[in-house]
Amino acid sequence: MRLNPTERDRLLIFGVAELARARRARGLRLNVPEATALIADAVCEAARDGARLAEAIEAGRRVLGPDEVLPGVADVVGEVQVEAVFEDGSRLAVVTDPIARAGGPDDGTGRKPEQEQEREPGPGAVLPAADAAAVAAQYALPEPEVTVRVRNTATVPVSVTSHFHFFEANPRLDFDRAAGYGMRPAVPAGSSVRFDPGEEAEVGLVPIGGARIAIGFAGLVDGPLDAPGARAEALRRAAACGYLGAVPPEADGAPETDGAREADGAPASADAAPDPAAADGVSGPAAGGEEGARGSSPAPGKESR
Numbered sequence: 001m002r003l004n005p006t007e008r009d010r011l012l013i014f015g016v017a018e019l020a021r022a023r024r025a026r027g028l029r030l031n032v033p034e035a036t037a038l039i040a041d042a043v044c045e046a047a048r049d050g051a052r053l054a055e056a057i058e059a060g061r062r063v064l065g066p067d068e069v070l071p072g073v074a075d076v077v078g079e080v081q082v083e084a085v086f087e088d089g090s091r092l093a094v095v096t097d098p099i100a101r102a103g104g105p106d107d108g109t110g111r112k113p114e115q116e117q118e119r120e121p122g123p124g125a126v127l128p129a130a131d132a133a134a135v136a137a138q139y140a141l142p143e144p145e146v147t148v149r150v151r152n153t154a155t156v157p158v159s160v161t162s163h164f165h166f167f168e169a170n171p172r173l174d175f176d177r178a179a180g181y182g183m184r185p186a187v188p189a190g191s192s193v194r195f196d197p198g199e200e201a202e203v204g205l206v207p208i209g210g211a212r213i214a215i216g217f218a219g220l221v222d223g224p225l226d227a228p229g230a231r232a233e234a235l236r237r238a239a240a241c242g243y244l245g246a247v248p249p250e251a252d253g254a255p256e257t258d259g260a261r262e263a264d265g266a267p268a269s270a271d272a273a274p275d276p277a278a279a280d281g282v283s284g285p286a287a288g289g290e291e292g293a294r295g296s297s298p299a300p301g302k303e304s305r
Contacts, residue, residue: 154172
């Protein structure tokens with residue numbers, strides 16, 4: 001027996017339809033493939049019996065009712081298309097809303113009255129909350145705690161996603177890095193803020209939540225954001241790597257005290273303090289700072305003259 005692809009497809013539909021009929025006879029509710037095959041098989045058999053196209057489509061609509069399928073199936077199977085062989089040739093039969101109409105009266109439009117269209121919610125259904133306003137308020141965007149002015153000095157657009165540590169954003173973004181430490185853009189989760197080349201714009205920032213641990217990004221922190229000395233060390237690293245707007249604490253015009261150096265993990269003696277730029281594997285002056293313009297970087301704890 002040699003079968004062409006159309007005949008093999010017809011046998012596949014028949015096999016699934018027979019399985020669906022057996023399960024329905026045992027009182028089981030049908031899933032999407034079973035319901036689809038049962039409706040398509042009814043249309044093909046009606047065409048084989050000599051019915052016309054409209055009659056075959058009507059036969060497909062009378063096969064299943066909403067109570068004979070699993071929750072959500074009636075919403076998924078909104079239309080069944082099958083190519084059936086009629087007496088005058090092959091026709092594409094399109095059965096629209098087959099399960100919603102089956103098993104009850106309708107108003108002539110192919111749909112049941114409104115009270116009969118209510119179905120049991122299926123898996124993954126989105127159910128609106130009783131108090132939509134309260135839910136919306138719960139997930140409303142927080143008010144920005146800090147607003148910084150950002151200028152993109154790069155020749156390409158730069159985007160910063162919602163939960164990126166803004167302090168470690170692209171080095172070619174010129175803004176107050178110290179103000180962006182421990183902050184992220186105040187935009188919806190999954191979205192981003194975009195800066196076109198040469199553009200200057202204000203961006204609202206909110207504190208990073210949770211455990212406040214920044215791992216990865218640009219590698220300027222790689223640890224707890226609020227650890228003693230973490231902010232000062234991150235500013236030193238950013239300045240040494242050429243991040244625009246990053247000014248290390250010792251370059252802001254006020255010398256560090258011994259207590260501040262000890263809090264940052266540096267020894268109290270200025271003579272014994274290592275060069276932070278050298279510790280980070282960067283030699284030479286810190287780019288973007290005042291010392292970078294003079295061509296030298298003062299040792300920690302010593303105010304530049």
